[in-house]
Amino acid sequence: MKVTNKEVLQALSTVQDPDLKQDLVTLKMIKNLVVTDEKISFTVELTTPACPLKEKIKKDCMEAVEKVANGLKIELDMSAQVTSTRGQSFTLPKVKNIIAVSSGKGGVGKSTVTANLAVALAKSGAEVGIIDADIFGPSIPTMFNCEHEQPDMVMEDGKNLIIPIMQYGVKLVSIGFLTPKDNAIVWRGPMASSALKQFISDVKWGELDYLLIDLPPGTSDIHLTLVQSVPVTGAIIVTSPQKVAIADARKGLAMFKLPQINVPILGVIENMAYFTPAELPDSKYYIFGQDGGRKLAEKEEVPFLGEIPIVQSIRESGDSGYPAVMKEGITEDAFTELAQSVARQVAIRNANGEKTKVVQMS
Numbered sequence: 001m002k003v004t005n006k007e008v009l010q011a012l013s014t015v016q017d018p019d020l021k022q023d024l025v026t027l028k029m030i031k032n033l034v035v036t037d038e039k040i041s042f043t044v045e046l047t048t049p050a051c052p053l054k055e056k057i058k059k060d061c062m063e064a065v066e067k068v069a070n071g072l073k074i075e076l077d078m079s080a081q082v083t084s085t086r087g088q089s090f091t092l093p094k095v096k097n098i099i100a101v102s103s104g105k106g107g108v109g110k111s112t113v114t115a116n117l118a119v120a121l122a123k124s125g126a127e128v129g130i131i132d133a134d135i136f137g138p139s140i141p142t143m144f145n146c147e148h149e150q151p152d153m154v155m156e157d158g159k160n161l162i163i164p165i166m167q168y169g170v171k172l173v174s175i176g177f178l179t180p181k182d183n184a185i186v187w188r189g190p191m192a193s194s195a196l197k198q199f200i201s202d203v204k205w206g207e208l209d210y211l212l213i214d215l216p217p218g219t220s221d222i223h224l225t226l227v228q229s230v231p232v233t234g235a236i237i238v239t240s241p242q243k244v245a246i247a248d249a250r251k252g253l254a255m256f257k258l259p260q261i262n263v264p265i266l267g268v269i270e271n272m273a274y275f276t277p278a279e280l281p282d283s284k285y286y287i288f289g290q291d292g293g294r295k296l297a298e299k300e301e302v303p304f305l306g307e308i309p310i311v312q313s314i315r316e317s318g319d320s321g322y323p324a325v326m327k328e329g330i331t332e333d334a335f336t337e338l339a340q341s342v343a344r345q346v347a348i349r350n351a352n353g354e355k356t357k358v359v360q361m362s
């Protein structure tokens with residue numbers, strides 16, 4: 001008996017995306033369905049290439065279609081199209097998601113996390129960029145080993161645009177590329193804000209799935225400039241488990257939640273969660289306290305995105321400009337899982353959330 005497209009779609013409508021809690025047909029994730037006398041072929045289009053549930057969804061689809069395949073061969077392709085709720089925006093229309101990476105206290109590893117997240121997302125196949133908005137202490141050029149690079153400029157529609165530096169598959173812009181390294185620059189708040197505005201509107205970003213903004217620690221003019229310049233998909237809060245860091249992280253989180261700012265919180269990342277010496281791989285020492293970030297997320301009812309241990313090679317990688325996620329082992333695994341968790345929250349936020357808006361403030 002001939003198998004029809006309708007039967008295959010019916011079978012696939014029993015497969016749920018566990019995060020989005022709807023079936024794949026309703027979510028319009030089934031593409032290019034063709035049934036011939038020899039085979040059934042179709043593509044499942046995921047909401048991010050960093051989807052942690054890729055294998056499960058694939059297996060569920062195969063099992064569902066096998067029930068109606070009547071002996072036909074099944075060819076299943078997995079692809080990804082990152083979702084967006086940016087809405088109408090004249091600035092950066094080709095950037096699907098803008099993610100603010102923020103911390104309350106300095107030195108908790110916000111830039112380290114940003115760098116490794118970006119590389120992990122790029123490794124999954126996404127188009128990724130970073131704006132180093134930590135104007136007062138830019139560390140992205142060092143972490144990507146391109147401190148001495150100078151971006152080229154291009155003239156487009158009568159406007160001079162900066163071409164981002166491409167390193168390890170990530171497009172980068174930082175004040176560190178534009179100012180001499182050892183010169184002390186004293187920035188007034190408005191100057192720093194206008195530098196960030198330039199990084200948003202005067203850079204040839206092209207198409208991006210995720211643009212990560214490495215913000216300065218605390219709450220500042222820069223934060224307000226960001227949310228007033230572009231619609232932000234969501235904010236990530238990086239903290240160490242230490243009591244003083246958590247107190248500051250809570251303030252940062254509260255700022256994004258203010259009714260007049262109202263940027264969704266994608267979640268909390270706990271960095272420097274514990275230390276495991278190489279010679280004692282089963283021991284965990286909670287140098288900065290235990291579970292501070294996890295408890296903060298629980299209390300604030302926001303997702304907990306994951307924890308990163310203290311590893312000497314993470315610090316060494318930052319200094320040598322070769323992000324830890326590019327080295328095989330626990331650091332690669334930890335940051336890859338973290339990137340999957342972030343991509344997953346972005347997809348959930350885009351499926352459930354309202355359109356992002358630019359904040360209007362007087």
Ligand SMILES: Nc1ncnc2c1ncn2[C@@H]1O[C@H](COP(=O)(O)OP(=O)(O)OP(=O)(O)O)[C@@H](O)[C@H]1O
Binds near residue numbers: 134216272309318
């Ligand atoms: N998980 C980790 N294990 C070991 N070292 C780490 C880890 N995370 C960060 N570091 C190191 O801690 C230092 C501070 O990290 P980083 O510059 O990323 O912090 P930051 O929060 O961005 O700081 P600031 O906002 O003040 O610029 C760096 O030397 C970095 O290599």
